[in-house]
Amino acid sequence: MILLNSNAEHIFWLGRYLTRTQYLCSIFxxxxxxxxxxxxxxxxxxxxxxxxxxxxxxxxxxxxxxxxQFQYAQNNILDLRGVLSAQGYAELNKLIQNASENAGYICDVAADCQEVLSAESEAVFLFFSLGQCVEDLDRQFRLNQDARLTMDKIKHLAAALTAVGWDGLIEVLSELETAPCSVQLYQFSDHIQTMFEADA
Incomplete structure (x- = not known):
């Protein structure tokens, strides 16, 4: 499955928002x-x-x-109607409705949404995982948490993205590996954004 850059960007940010929500749920x-x-x-x-x-x-x-945060995730899901499988989109819509009717369900729904998206196409899961990893790194650097496992995951994702034509990602990632900090992560994130905007 070949994704338009705009769809890939929605999936990426969906990964970020759901990961952000899930972490907050875990410490609240x-x-x-x-x-x-x-x-x-x-x-x-x-x-x-x-x-x-x-x-x-x-x-x-x-x-x-x-x-x-969940509203941001919801907006990205609604923009992916023609990208996600009919079953996946229907399941996500049902979950969204449950959370909209009762905010107390948001933590459970965020985890369920991730499970649904994990069963989507390889391309969808690739950009969703990238969003998850970037969000994890952002939090880990801000809170001085161990980021080694996330860095390993993102290296594999960068290799997969390079294989589908995302040039320069590995080079920018190597700079982040050399100096793992928020400043280098912002440069890495800027490169990702540039790729989303290419031929938009």
């Missing part, structure tokens, strides 16, 4: 003020302790809230 609610401050500082969120951060991520008016 925040219990310790210090951990909450570290998280808020890393993501530039206006919170100063566990209580204020918990309130923020539950506030639908905040762009970093569960509801907002």
């Amino acid at each position: 609610p925040f219990q310790e003020d210090e951990a909450a401050r570290d998280y808020a500082h890393a993501f530039c969120l206006p919170a100063f302790d566990a209580s204020s951060l918990n309130e923020l991520v539950l506030d639908p008016q905040q762009s970093s809230s569960f509801i907002s």
Whole structure:
């Protein structure tokens, strides 16, 4: 299956938003003020302790809230109607409806959406996985977490993307491997964005 760059970009960002939501689900609610401050500082969120951060991520008016992040994912899913399999799209729509009707289901639905997408075509799963890895790296660098496993995964993805014509990705990735930090990740992400925009 050959994807248009615009569709590949939607799939990539879907991977990022779902991964972001799932991680937040895994650590919510925040219990310790210090951990909450570290998280808020890393993501530039206006919170100063566990209580204020918990309130923020539950506030639908905040762009970093569960509801907002899931809404971004939902928008990307709706843009993929002609790309995903009929069964996959129907399953995702049902999951989205459940989460829209009850925000308490968002964490469960985010994991279920990932499972559905994992069963899609190889091309879809490739860009979805790329989005997951970039999101994981972004968080790991911000929070000083171990990124070695994610770096190994992204090397395999870069090789697969090079095989389908994504030139220059391995070279940019080698710079990220040499200096694994947010600055180099931004350059890597910029290269990915340039590839999405090519021949758009």
